[in-house]
Amino acid sequence: MKEMIRPIEWKEGKLYILNQLKLPMETEYNIKATVEDVFNAIRDMELRGAPLIGIAAAYGVYLSVKDESFVSHEDFMKFVDEKALYLSQSRPTAVNLFWALDRMKKRAKELENLLIEDKKKALLEEAIKIHKEDEAINRSIGENFLKILKDGMTIMTHCNAGSLATSRYGTATSPMYLAREKGWSFKVFANETRPYLQGARLTAFELHHGGIDVTLICDNMAGSLMAQGKVDAIITGADRVAANGDTANKIGTLQLAVMAKHYGVPFYVAVPTPTIDLSTPTGIEIPIEERGSHEVTNWFGKATAPEGIKVYNPAFDVTAHSLITAIVTEKGIVYPPYNENLKKLFLNI
Numbered sequence: 001m002k003e004m005i006r007p008i009e010w011k012e013g014k015l016y017i018l019n020q021l022k023l024p025m026e027t028e029y030n031i032k033a034t035v036e037d038v039f040n041a042i043r044d045m046e047l048r049g050a051p052l053i054g055i056a057a058a059y060g061v062y063l064s065v066k067d068e069s070f071v072s073h074e075d076f077m078k079f080v081d082e083k084a085l086y087l088s089q090s091r092p093t094a095v096n097l098f099w100a101l102d103r104m105k106k107r108a109k110e111l112e113n114l115l116i117e118d119k120k121k122a123l124l125e126e127a128i129k130i131h132k133e134d135e136a137i138n139r140s141i142g143e144n145f146l147k148i149l150k151d152g153m154t155i156m157t158h159c160n161a162g163s164l165a166t167s168r169y170g171t172a173t174s175p176m177y178l179a180r181e182k183g184w185s186f187k188v189f190a191n192e193t194r195p196y197l198q199g200a201r202l203t204a205f206e207l208h209h210g211g212i213d214v215t216l217i218c219d220n221m222a223g224s225l226m227a228q229g230k231v232d233a234i235i236t237g238a239d240r241v242a243a244n245g246d247t248a249n250k251i252g253t254l255q256l257a258v259m260a261k262h263y264g265v266p267f268y269v270a271v272p273t274p275t276i277d278l279s280t281p282t283g284i285e286i287p288i289e290e291r292g293s294h295e296v297t298n299w300f301g302k303a304t305a306p307e308g309i310k311v312y313n314p315a316f317d318v319t320a321h322s323l324i325t326a327i328v329t330e331k332g333i334v335y336p337p338y339n340e341n342l343k344k345l346f347l348n349i
C-alpha cells in the first residue's frame with residue numbers, strides 16, 4: 001500500500017502544511033511560520049477536518065511564543081491565553097480546536113518553574129505529542145470498526161474524514177486502510193460533498209491514491225444506492241458530538257442518516273474522544289459555521305449561479321442521536337443510550 005499523504009509535518013524546526021485548496025491538482029506544501037499564518041490556513045481551509053485543525057492550532061500556540069521574550073510566567077501565560085483565544089476564532093464548529101488549545105494552555109500553566117527557552121521547548125513537545133497521539137487514536141478507531149464490519153462490505157462516506165483530515169489513517173477511513181492491511185476488500189462510495197467538494201477533491205483522491213476501491217458519486221445519488229441495497233454501512237466523521245450523542249458533521253450528513261434509517265442501513269460515526277464535548281448537552285447548542293456565498297455560486301472561480309442570488313451556506317448539520325447506530329471511538333464502540341454511555345469513556349476505570 002502506498003504511504004498515506006501527510007497533511008501536516010513538523011520537520012527541521014518548521015511547520016509544513018499541505019495546501020488542500022489545490023488538491024487534487026497540485027500537492028503543494030507551504031511553511032507556516034507565525035500564529036497568523038496558522039490562523040489564516042485554518043480559516044481559509046488550506047487545512048481542514050476536526051483533528052487536523054486541532055493539531056495545527058497546537059503548533060500555532062508554539063509558533064506564537066517561539067521568538068518572543070517574557071518578563072515573568074504571568075506575562076508568558078497572558079500571552080499564551082491571548083494567542084489561544086485568537087486561534088479559537090478561526091473556525092467555530094470543530095471542538096478539537098478548543099480541546100487542543102485548552103491542552104496547550106494547561107501545559108503552559110505547568111511550566112512556571114522553567115526557563116523561558118525550556119517553556120517554549122515544552123510547548124513544542126506538547127504540540128508534537130498531540131500530533132502523534134492522533135495517529136494512534138485513528139488506528140484504534142479503525143481496529144474497533146473491524147470488529148463490526150465484514151470483508152466485502154460496501155461503505156458510503158461523506159466529506160473527508162480521511163488521512164487528510166488527521167495526522168494519519170483518518171477516522172471514517174481508518175477501517176478502510178486497516179482492512180487493506182488485513183487483506184480484506186471494502187468497496188467505498190465517496191459522496192462528492194457540495195459545496196466544497198471534500199469528497200471529490202480529497203476523499204476520492206486519497207482513497208484512490210491508497211489503492212482502495214472507491215467510486216465517486218454526487219450527493220443526490222446516495223438515496224438511490226441505498227434503495228437498491230447497494231450500501232452496507234455509512235461511516236462519517238464528526239466535528240463535535242454533544243453529550244446526548246447528537247453529532248455535528250459536514251452539511252449533508254443529516255440527510256444521509258435519515259435515509260439510512262429509512263432503508264435500514266447502519267449509520268456509524270467515527271470519533272476520536274477529543275471530538276466528544278460533554279459540556280455541550282445537545283446538538284442545538286453546537287455552533288454551526290456559515291461560510292461565504294461564493295462557495296455555492298462559483299465552481300473553481302467560474303460562476304454557476306446568477307449574480308446577486310441569495311445564498312444559504314451552513315458548513316455543518318446536526319444528526320440526531322436517534323439516527324446513529326453507534327459511535328466508534330479509539331476507546332471502544334459506544335451504543336445508545338449515548339447520554340449514559342459517552343460519559344463512561346471519560347471515567348478512569
Ligand SMILES: CSC[C@@H](O)[C@@H](O)C(=O)COP(=O)(O)O
Binds near residue numbers: 158
Ligand atoms: C476526521 S474529520 C471529521 C470532520 O471534521 C469532517 O467530517 C468534516 O466535516 C470536515 O469539515 P471541513 O469543513 O472540511 O473542516
